[in-house]
Amino acid sequence: MSKKPRTQLAAPAIGDTTRRRPFGARRALVAVSAAVLTTTLLAACGSASSDSGSGGEAGVLNIANAADIPAYDPVVLGPTGATQTLSLVYESLFTLDEQGEIQPALATEYTFNETGTQLTLTLREGLTFQDGTPLDAEAVAYHLERGRTQENSALKPAYHQIKSVQAVDATHVQIDLKQADFGFPLVLANRSALIASKAAAEKDLKALNANEPVGAGPFKVVKVVPGASITLEKWDGYWDADNIHVDKVKVSLGTDPATVLSGLQTGVYNFVPGLAPQNLETAKSSGLKVVADTSANWVASFVNINRQLAPFDNPQVVEAFNAAIDRDALVKTLTFGLGDATANPVPPTNPAFNPAIDEEVGFDPEKAKQLLEESGAKDLSFKIHVFPTMTAPAEQLQQQLEAVGFDVEIVAEDTTSFYPGYYGKTQQAALYGYVGRDNKLLSLDEHFSEAGILNLSASEDPAYTAAREQVLKTPLDDPAYKTRLRAASKAGVETGSTVFLYTTPTVSATSADVSDFPKTDGIFRWNGITVG
Template sequence: MRSHRTARHRLAAAGFAVLFAATLTACGSSGASTGSTGPAALKWASSYFPTHWDPVVSGSGAQFRELALVYASLTRTDETGKAVPDLAASWEYNTAGDQVTFHLRPGLKFSDGEPVDAAAVKAAIERAKTQKNSALFGDLTSIKEVTATGLDVVVALSQVDHQIPQLLGQRVLQVASPKAAADPAKLDQNPIGAGPFTITQLVPGTKAVLKKNPDYWDAANIHIDTVELVSAPDSSTVVSGLQTGVYNFADIVPAQADAAKKAGLDVFVQPGFNAANISLNVNKAPFDNPKVVDAVRHAVNREEFVDKLSFGYGEATDQPFPEGYIAYDKQSKDKYPYDPEKARRLLAEAGVKAGDIKLDLVIPDAQPAAEIVQSQLAAVGITLNIKVDKNWSKPFFAKQLTLSLYGTTGRDSAVQTLTAHFGPNGPLNLSSPYEPEGFEAAVKKVRETPLEAPGYPEVLRAATRAGLESRALVFTYAAPNLIAKSKTISALPKNPAHIDWTGVTISGR
């Protein structure tokens, strides 16, 4: 039997621990620092305040970072992007690789007093797979059956899949109390989990007040007593709100970073899997012609996106992964370089004259990226009409649009990122059920390869390479998540795409 018995991961690096040793010395269960005069209060202004607090409905978009205040998961992600213990202390695969057993920590309970046991995890997985409005069922297709015995969760798989520990983390399996989840609509307004904090007040769409959960498994390393999470007002006022102390933590866009620094705030650059793309529907004209698709590929100047949109924090990319990440494929880099003359030549070979192609570019809100795409394609003879539709998501996910823009935050499992973009049922594949030739076989091989196997990185990159043969997406640029915070808040662990409060302190209150 192959084992993955992982000791509890300590997220704070040695330098981090030394830097904040003085403030931690006087920390009791309340997390108060030396010289503090009150509870450690986090005041977070968010531009993506959750519309849903039921993790099954909220899905795996950016809001999972806020729901993680309330909910814990089977696994979590460390600073290298690997799965480490959370509610599950350890896990192990059977020899065949088609079954994984998670061993839960003993003595845990949800904030309503219900036990965190295997039955609760089984209920969470099954609800995510079957609830009518679940946003997660597509991520759990490998799971055939879940068996619960005491604190052991046995997950039987429909295929060999060594990605499951990566998958069942904060993005896809935030575990709610089964008693509370029996009424999903009520859970949506009164979230009950086993995470580091519990909600004491919730004003839907506006404000959430939370307090430290003394029953959280790692409560000793949570040094924040209260959290006030509010929906950010107009972005132009966020920095001034941080300056005046209305907030002490806020997500910001690159255009605000310089002002935040000048205001004496820390700008935390959080690594992530963000990547913007142009989504094409190859099932509709004119993109059913490969030459037209290739023309679009060569018409895109990625550096213009970086120069105009990222304010020095982004980079050009033609992949859904950042360069240096294990799934990034160097062989595929710059396969379709910016070459407008070649784009015009390809259109001519396709029998298309300048002005023949006129399309709607449908997007959810006005955004500069749309104007850049419009300008770049106009330069090669393709005319775009930018159409803003606040209900854009319905036709996008129904695969009814011909052309759109999308930005992804990725997944902790690289395979899930790939299948979401390039798979026949991928939610981010506007051309479903189209998939590039060889992609399914390449992904199958990744699933069959243990993550610790020496050949795993190359097998994974081969799957990325196969996915990038897709004609349905043209990636443009990538940017990290940016957070402006008061200097009274200590450094955060740089876990890719996650906000982790382990070891974080607030001083000088």
């Protein structure tokens, strides 16, 4: 096997500000506005906790989580906020630094063959899980196979490039890919490669998923109160245990967003990963530390349209749809001033962001009217499907579209009603949102590839296919990688069925005695954090 190209990863020093090429993305999550995301959508995922714990304890992190944890097996788990919580228990193969560069975690190195179709990982020696069983190549291969084949796996889209995986020896894992994909190591960073104990999964997979997580992360679970709280303590067997300065973590689940700010102010909590944006200024004036930065956490809001169904099977109608949208007005009304109006699938901090997209797409209602007239479309009526909590943004969008000649009906549905039509690709249009993927091309594929879960048309344009093939065969450290990634982004937006509206940062807040978290896109890293 050829040893080129080869990437040796060195752990960055805490506080290292060396510039590296930016990479960063996260997983899908229903969202339309920052306010909806933090105050309504996530709150609906659980009930108020009765075990919040007391704040102000040195070495204790008290986290207020608006959502419940629907699953504890990282192979099964979906929502981003939940996997961020599970990163307390589980560690990933690689991680990302603040510039988005791949850094070592459980694995220290990856090596590709010349064609980019075979990837070999090197693991740290002597690793174990929290149950004392070995975290070796066999355990990693087992986990990746579960992610690729398990019926209820949420990782299948991320692992779809894997053809086979095997343990070469105790510290080397060989992954054979279906085609060249030099960006695949990004799939193995952060949320897509949180490794669970092989022994625990084999013993009782249901228990692992229900409330008995066993990983190799910095903290070990000591108590789970389903739907209410998780209590964890520092695990000395963690590979970077010397850099973990928090002794205990208490996570309150299903916390009422209306009480979170007062909880921070009074010391009940000292970390809130999802603060309602309308509370941002009050939090700052209270002496709390607030982060609202897309380089750390972000949400992209968009409208999916189905190009297989009228009226969107007419290209001029699609172009008119885009020109009818006043993104600046949506941002002003819906994001409390935090959003960025953009037709890009990602924020400017992401390497897939292409400024040329926004230069081509702009609000022009007169152009929209002319395009509709020239299109010859006789019926411009359609239904846009939304969650009930998102009717306000849908109504504003409805007003903009009807001002140029569309006839829009808003259909508010719960998850049981919404998802069959969305994933079944039978809806004409849907208002939705996501927070990306660790692999930047996969972020685009979810929208623009034929199998993309967010592609309502279930079709792929040849222009996007050609552009993504260029990205796949380009190593991450090649200067052409970013250029080709941006070209794929542009091709997707121009030919795909997703109309992007704006991006917003997800707001987090801590008390003053909690040290700054690294701005790592998509996950919280606990290494180096101090309390008190």
